[in-house]
Structures are given as structure tokens and as C-alpha cells.
Amino acid sequence: MKKAAVVYCSPNGTTGHIAKIIEAELERAGITCLSVDLGKGDDGSHVIEEVEKGNMSLFVGSPVYAARPVPPVMQFISKLPKSNNVLVAPFVAWGAVSSGIALYDMGKALTDKGYTLIGAAKSAAVHSMMWRDENPLGEGRPNEEDDSIVRDFASRIVKKIESESPRSIPLSDLAYQPEPVHAEMEKISLTLAKGRMPxxxxxxxxxxxxxxxxxxxxxxxxxxxxxxxxxxxxxxxxxxxxxxxxxxxxxDLDQMGDYLRSRAQEMNERPFTAFFV
Ligand SMILES: Cc1cc2nc3c(=O)[nH]c(=O)nc-3n(C[C@H](O)[C@H](O)[C@H](O)COP(=O)(O)O)c2cc1C
Structure with a gap:
């Protein structure tokens, strides 16, 4: 029997929404699925135990904060055991400024464990700092089209999980930002960005x-x-x-709106929602 886990952190609920779509696809295929919301007092230890036993596929999801994955997700990944027997697919929700290098960071940390990267996805979302804004970035996202792209992603990953020799994707596929932007983002962290937050x-x-x-x-x-x-x-x-x-x-979050909008314009990242398989 194939097993999978969907482990994510989702303070504002969008990453969790994407996780639910993935979980539904796994269930449809009859794959037993553990779901862990790292924000609910669960640090994912039982998933780590299952990974240690082997025969486990992992979806790991994070919101993009300051171009990177959030700390609880990277802490979870750091606690995973090394293995060459784990299939992984990271996914992110981002607020229409830039998806940054979050997928790359997660993909790198997971492949450093010896895991096989079989895909990754990013979905547009409303910017979770802009709930008071009349025109928040990513308004109305994820919409039905975003969800259907995520569903397609999940069903392709499920097929890979079910196949005898799933094809991996190169980590370099997740380094999709222009090189100077990627290099600049390597220097950003939430700890540094915190100093500029209201x-x-x-x-x-x-x-x-x-x-x-x-x-x-x-x-x-x-x-x-x-x-x-x-x-x-x-x-x-x-x-x-x-x-x-x-x-x-x-x-005083209002002061962030103009900065985020101009940063989004400068980045001009398209497409908003996409997957790599
Ligand atoms: C502190 C903070 C930093 C953020 N940084 C980014 C960013 O770098 N790029 C971006 O597009 N969105 C950014 N966002 C928006 C979130 O990535 C987006 O709203 C995401 O959907 C939130 O996920 P959640 O709903 O699962 O919490 C940030 C939000 C917060 C609160």
C-alpha cells in the first residue's frame, strides 16, 4: 500500500487550501494520506517516524515570506532523516509579489536529504498582509483556474508515485528567477526582513x-x-x-501597500500559478 503525507504551514489558510486539493487527489487514487498543519501544535514527528520506516511520499507546503519558505517548514525538513527512498514534491502559496526562491530552498533541502524531487508547484494567493487594502495583491486568488492547475499537478504527482520508476526533475528547474534576482534573494531572510516590518x-x-x-x-x-x-x-x-x-x-500595515505593489511590478513574475513535473 502506497502512503503519502502532506505537511504544510498556513497562517492565513491558502497553503492549507492547496494542501486539501492535493489530499483529495491522493485519496481519489486510494493512497493513504497523513495531513499535518504545522501551525496547530503538531511538529510533524509522526510523519518523520513514517518516513524512517520507508515507503513514503511527501508533499511539503509553505507560504512565501520574504522570498523564502517560512521557518516552521524548514525546521520540519531539517528534522527529516536522510534516505534515498522518499519521493518529494514541494508547493508554495505566494502573494503576487514574487514567489522568490522558496521552492528552490525547499527542493534543495529535500534533495540534500537524498530524496527524489518528482515535482513542485506554486499558486497565486491574496497577499496575507493586505487584508485591509481595497485592492490587495493577488485579490481573488487562488481562483478556480489556480485550483484546477493544482489538481492537475497533484494528479500527475500521484501517477509518478504509482509508477515503478518515477522520473525526477532537476533542482535547477526550481531556480526559475533570473540569476541576479536569485542571488539577491539568497541574501534575504525573514529575520532580516523583520526589521523592516511594521x-x-x-x-x-x-x-x-x-x-x-x-x-x-x-x-x-x-x-x-x-x-x-x-x-x-x-x-x-x-x-x-x-x-x-x-x-x-x-x-501599521497600510504603509506596506505601496512598497509591495512597486516590488510586484518590478518583479513582474508570470505565470502566477504553475507546476514543474
Ligand atoms: C511576512 C510576510 C511576508 C510575505 N512575503 C511575500 C513575498 O516575498 N512574496 C509574495 O508574493 N508574497 C508574500 N507574502 C504573502 C504570502 O506569501 C501569501 O499571502 C500566502 O498565500 C500566505 O499563505 P497562507 O495563506 O497559507 O498563510 C508575505 C506575507 C507575509 C505575512
């Missing part, structure tokens, strides 16, 4: 200590002592700002 502020008078922020935080970076405090583990997903029922947590 700071979060807490209004203690509005805060009711309802715990929504700490429950929603995908990296457990918020503790209430007795008011929310943000640790350095924060990945700047801003879900605490977006979901605080009392608007006690704020960040």
Missing part, C-alpha cells in the same frame, strides 16, 4: 486576555503574562493583528 503594538486597555492571539499564532510566539507578549519566534504573519476581537493588537 511593529506590533498592544493596547492593554482594550485587551480582554481572551487568548485568541495565542491560540491563532502558528509558532506559539505569544504568551499572556498577563497581557500578550511576542517572542522572537514571531514570523510576522500578523494573524494576531487580523484576528484580535478587540483590535487591541495593531500594526
Amino acid at each position: 511593529a506590533k503594538a498592544l493596547n492593554e486597555e482594550l485587551c480582554t486576555q481572551c487568548l485568541v492571539c495565542s491560540e491563532i499564532c502558528p509558532v506559539e510566539a505569544i504568551t499572556l503574562t498577563p497581557y500578550p507578549r511576542f517572542s522572537d519566534d514571531c514570523i510576522c504573519c500578523f494573524q494576531c493583528v487580523k484576528n484580535c476581537p478587540e483590535t487591541a493588537i495593531t500594526a
